[in-house]
Amino acid sequence: MTSGDGSVSARNVRARVFKIVGFLVLAVALYELPLQYDRSTVTKFTTVLCYALAALGLNLLTGFNGQISVGHGAFFGIGAYSAALLVSQRGWPAWATIVLGAVLAFVVGLIVGLPALRIRGVYLALVTLALATLFPAVIVRYSDVTGGTQGITLEGKQRLNSPQFARDAGITNSQWRYYIALVVAVVAFILVRNVVKSRVGRALIAIRDNETPAEVLGINVGVYKVLTFGISAMLAGVGGALFTFNNDGVAADVVDIQLSIILLVAVVIGGVATFAGPAIGAFLVVFLESFFPENLRGKAAPVVFGILLILLMMAAPGGILGLVKQQWAKLAQRFSRADQPSHVA
Amino acid sequence: MSALLEAIDLVGGYGPVRVLHGLSFDVQPGEVVVILGANGAGKTTTLRALSGLLDDVKGSVKIEGEDVLGLRPDQIVRLGVAHVPQGRGTITDLTVEENLRLGAYVRRDADVQQDIEHWYSVFPRLGERREQPAGSMSGGEQQMLAIARALMSKPKLVLLDEPSLGLAPLVTRELFTRLGEINRTTGTAMLVVEQNANLALELAHRGYVLETGQIVAGGSASELKSDETVRKAYLGY
Amino acid sequence: MLIAALVAQVDNKFSEFLQFFFLGLGKGAVYATIALALVIIFRVSGMLNFAQGEMAMVSTYVTWGLWTKGLPLVAALILAMVLSFLGGAAIERVVIRPIERKARGNPLPVVIATIGLFLALNGAAPWIWDAEAKQFPYVFGSGSVSIAGASISTQTLGTLAVLVVEVALLWLLFQKTKVGLAMRGVASNSQSSALVGVPVGRMLMLGWGLAAAMGAVAGVLTVSLAFDNSLMAVPLIYAFAAATLGGFDSPVGAVVGGLTVGVVAELSAAYVGFIGEPLRLLPAFVLILVVLLVRPQGLFGKAQVSRV
Numbered sequence: 067m068t069s070g071d072g073s074v075s076a077r078n079v080r081a082r083v084f085k086i087v088g089f090l091v092l093a094v095a096l097y098e099l100p101l102q103y104d105r106s107t108v109t110k111f112t113t114v115l116c117y118a119l120a121a122l123g124l125n126l127l128t129g130f131n132g133q134i135s136v137g138h139g140a141f142f143g144i145g146a147y148s149a150a151l152l153v154s155q156r157g158w159p160a161w162a163t164i165v166l167g168a169v170l171a172f173v174v175g176l177i178v179g180l181p182a183l184r185i186r187g188v189y190l191a192l193v194t195l196a197l198a199t200l201f202p203a204v205i206v207r208y209s210d211v212t213g214g215t216q217g218i219t220l221e222g223k224q225r226l227n228s229p230q231f232a233r234d235a236g237i238t239n240s241q242w243r244y245y246i247a248l249v250v251a252v253v254a255f256i257l258v259r260n261v262v263k264s265r266v267g268r269a270l271i272a273i274r275d276n277e278t279p280a281e282v283l284g285i286n287v288g289v290y291k292v293l294t295f296g297i298s299a300m301l302a303g304v305g306g307a308l309f310t311f312n313n314d315g316v317a318a319d320v321v322d323i324q325l326s327i328i329l330l331v332a333v334v335i336g337g338v339a340t341f342a343g344p345a346i347g348a349f350l351v352v353f354l355e356s357f358f359p360e361n362l363r364g365k366a367a368p369v370v371f372g373i374l375l376i377l378l379m380m381a382a383p384g385g386i387l388g389l390v391k392q393q394w395a396k397l398a399q400r401f402s403r404a405d406q407p408s409h410v411a
Numbered sequence: 412m413s414a415l416l417e418a419i420d421l422v423g424g425y426g427p428v429r430v431l432h433g434l435s436f437d438v439q440p441g442e443v444v445v446i447l448g449a450n451g452a453g454k455t456t457t458l459r460a461l462s463g464l465l466d467d468v469k470g471s472v473k474i475e476g477e478d479v480l481g482l483r484p485d486q487i488v489r490l491g492v493a494h495v496p497q498g499r500g501t502i503t504d505l506t507v508e509e510n511l512r513l514g515a516y517v518r519r520d521a522d523v524q525q526d527i528e529h530w531y532s533v534f535p536r537l538g539e540r541r542e543q544p545a546g547s548m549s550g551g552e553q554q555m556l557a558i559a560r561a562l563m564s565k566p567k568l569v570l571l572d573e574p575s576l577g578l579a580p581l582v583t584r585e586l587f588t589r590l591g592e593i594n595r596t597t598g599t600a601m602l603v604v605e606q607n608a609n610l611a612l613e614l615a616h617r618g619y620v621l622e623t624g625q626i627v628a629g630g631s632a633s634e635l636k637s638d639e640t641v642r643k644a645y646l647g648y
Numbered sequence: 649m650l651i652a653a654l655v656a657q658v659d660n661k662f663s664e665f666l667q668f669f670f671l672g673l674g675k676g677a678v679y680a681t682i683a684l685a686l687v688i689i690f691r692v693s694g695m696l697n698f699a700q701g702e703m704a705m706v707s708t709y710v711t712w713g714l715w716t717k718g719l720p721l722v723a724a725l726i727l728a729m730v731l732s733f734l735g736g737a738a739i740e741r742v743v744i745r746p747i748e749r750k751a752r753g754n755p756l757p758v759v760i761a762t763i764g765l766f767l768a769l770n771g772a773a774p775w776i777w778d779a780e781a782k783q784f785p786y787v788f789g790s791g792s793v794s795i796a797g798a799s800i801s802t803q804t805l806g807t808l809a810v811l812v813v814e815v816a817l818l819w820l821l822f823q824k825t826k827v828g829l830a831m832r833g834v835a836s837n838s839q840s841s842a843l844v845g846v847p848v849g850r851m852l853m854l855g856w857g858l859a860a861a862m863g864a865v866a867g868v869l870t871v872s873l874a875f876d877n878s879l880m881a882v883p884l885i886y887a888f889a890a891a892t893l894g895g896f897d898s899p900v901g902a903v904v905g906g907l908t909v910g911v912v913a914e915l916s917a918a919y920v921g922f923i924g925e926p927l928r929l930l931p932a933f934v935l936i937l938v939v940l941l942v943r944p945q946g947l948f949g950k951a952q953v954s955r956v
Contacts, residue, residue: 128756132756134755134756134759136698136759136763181937181940181941184940184941184944185937185940185941185944187755188695188696188755188758188759189696189940189944191696191698191755191759192696192698192888192892192936192940193936193937193940195698195885195888196885196888196889196929196932196933196936196937197933199881199882199885199929199933200885200927200929200930200933203926203927203928203929203930204926204927206926207924207926207927323881327763327766327767330760330763331767334760338756365771365774365775366771366775367771368767368768368770368771369767369768369771369772369775371764371767371768371771372764372765372766372767372768372769372770372771372772373764373768374764375760375761375763375764375767376743376747376761376764376765376768379747379757379758379760379761379764380743380746380747380750380761383750383751383757
């Protein structure tokens with residue numbers, strides 16, 4: 067260590083302070099957000115959180131573990147429908163339907179993950195694409211239960227409304243839903259982050275990068291891959307369940323193939339195999355629309371996202387966060403070069 | 412008169428890994444030149460640089476005085492340089508005959524079928540198996556096919572990457588005999604990269620010794636054969 | 649009397665079966681066409697083109713546009729095929745090749761790029777041609793022929809005829825021409841093909857162009873009287889099932905797979921109670937899953953040695 071321990075630890079402290087301040091600012095912003103905007107915008111923020119949960123799961127699977135899924139809309143749908151059905155037909159409390167939706171999505175994820183042990187790469191993408199195309203058809207097929215294209219609408223007490231104590235504090239229904247989703251998303255984010263940074267996460271990445279050596283190192287590739295699939299699906303399911311409550315219901319056209327693609331878009335735009343990427347991507351897929359001029363809304367978004375995906379793959383496969391990191395690294399390098407004569411060849 | 416092929420100060424490799432550290436050599440028309448070198452010396456990379464398969468390369472490669480660095484492999488074939496890749500590069504799904512016909516891809520003349528028959532007479536095993544998928548043949552047969560396929564383009568120069576690799580000694584000897592005949596009868600120049608220095612120096616007029624991406628010795632075949640260090644390192648006596 | 653009634657009933661059942669069978673065969677011919685396009689792209693570049701269906705959908709809009717401008721249907725289709733060919737080749741050159749080169753064997757970027765293409769084309773069509781469904785006639789008219797008591801539409805027969813012609817043309821191209829030989833060479837070993845002078849990039853563009861042109865045919869034959877941008881979403885899955893069943897590297901497999909998938913889907917929708925109309929896709933999904941699990945190379949494909 068040539069630069070001396072003092073300056074390194076000083077730099078560490080500075081970085082840590084930056085981090086803490088950043089997190090505080092972020093926390094305040096996330097807390098204040100629903101208090102500053104009107105109801106429909108808050109509902110959109112909650113949608114962002116639902117998508118972010120699903121994208122977080124998808125990123126764990128595709129980004130960190132290398133299993134390509136073009137069908138996470140189906141798992142989202144499983145969570146959304148189990149919540150809607152249980153609350154509207156069995157009268158379950160909302161929290162219980164979210165838990166069961168998560169469990170169901172987890173189990174289905176495990177089941178889909180099993181064939182994924184043999185089916186890889188583009189072929190797994192194909193299977194999941196077919197699954198995502200099939201899912202809305204299943205909903206329509208069992209219209210007598212699911213309401214088909216009409217969907218299920220939650221009424222009265224079935225809805226996830228602000229409880230009395232929160233109402234007393236002036237928190238509206240849409241704000242309450244936002245905070246619930248925020249808590250769930252933050253917990254999920256921390257869990258995923260800790261998993262990925264742990265030994266388990268290193269195993270996942272080793273499997274992604276090359277399965278055979280991972281196996282030789284004694285990593286039980288099969289168990290890891292199937293469990294990752296299950297957890298990934300579970301996160302999508304939780305997102306779906308929250309989505310149902312945020313919208314007071316769900317319908318078949320919400321969970322079609324477009325949703326699966328949108329989730330993939332969120333992951334890719336934000337940055338594959340990053341932590342904050344899925345959230346950034348989810349925000350963009352929900353809000354990009356509103357940046358377009360009035361007459362283009364609803365038309366331009368898919369085209370823009372499609373082209374954006376292609377351009378990102380051409381120029382910056384790391385997505386937005388990848389770009390930021392790249393620029394950051396360049397800047398940092400320039401500064402460190404200015405500091406001292408570089409010994410980089 | 413310029414050389415058939417001239418490489419000047421080649422530097423290159425794969426991404427951050429530099430394999431070629433500035434090497435220069437040439438091949439004159441009709442000549443057989445061998446490049447000797449141990450595993451990892453950069454022999455294959457050198458040939459890949461010559462035929463346009465190496466993206467990351469600087470320096471200069473001239474074919475009959477014309478600068479060709481940066482051209483695609485198919486464009487270099489059109490300038491008269493064919494490349495028999497290491498491991499023979501058999502196009503396994505095509506039949507033997509289709510491999511040969513594909514070898515004539517750059518030609519526009521009507522004598523293709525006649526030439527195919529010619530190579531069947533040079534390598535009778537190929538004629539016997541003309542309708543078989545090329546992937547089903549033995550290593551030696553695939554090597555002969557690869558050489559015949561390269562020669563189907565009527566090149567002025569053939570690059571041969573370790574033609575003896577994986578072949579039994581008898582088959583290798585036979586193959587080198589054929590290569591010598593082809594050189595004498597057609598006047599096709601050859602640049603051979605080989606670990607089997609004994610055989611290669613019998614075939615070649617001239618040779619170079621490549622070590623860690625640099626030419627460390629060069630001269631006529633007989634000079635190299637009598638050179639002490641070359642003998643010790645590559646000829647094994 | 650009783651026997652006669654029984655025979656008549658069995659006869660009725662049989663001609664009903666035959667009717668579904670032929671209907672399935674006709675649809676299967678379209679799936680086979682798309683599957684052939686998928687196989688061509690897979691063979692030259694080793695990738696699955698998830699945008700194949702949407703490319704065909706756009707080609708169908710183009711055909712419709714030319715037709716409503718007053719061109720005869722066949723002329724409109726041929727012109728659309730030419731335009732699709734150019735478009736497909738351009739997509740390969742501009743979008744796919746740079747990404748594939750950069751990806752160095754990692755399938756994710758290319759998959760994402762074709763999904764991006766899927767999304768962009770699907771979104772662009774209603775933007776360019778508005779979201780309203782477009783009226784479009786059956787290419788082979790709406791008449792029908794009676795075979796063994798079953799009424800088979802001329803559209804079905806025409807579609808089958810088109811498939812036969814396509815297969816014959818492709819066979820001629822790949823087996824009898826120099827360009828076809830070069831394309832097969834690139835599919836088998838692109839480096840060796842480049843080293844004998846085959847311009848590999850041009851062959852890839854040719855493959856994508858061909859696939860896009862075939863997509864135009866498939867799209868136009870898929871339409872039953874009206875279409876919008878969702879035209880090819882479901883047929884694409886069937887075509888993938890067909891190509892999976894036959895083997896992604898096998899043109900023969902694509903044809904056999906396409907016809908099989910068409911017939912199986914039609915018969916199961918007609919006769920298997922719980923599947924019915926909405927779940928027509930289920931057999932295709934099951935087929936994809938089972939084939940990939942049990943025999944990943946498909947019925948006619950060559951087993952791949954996994955590259956480590």
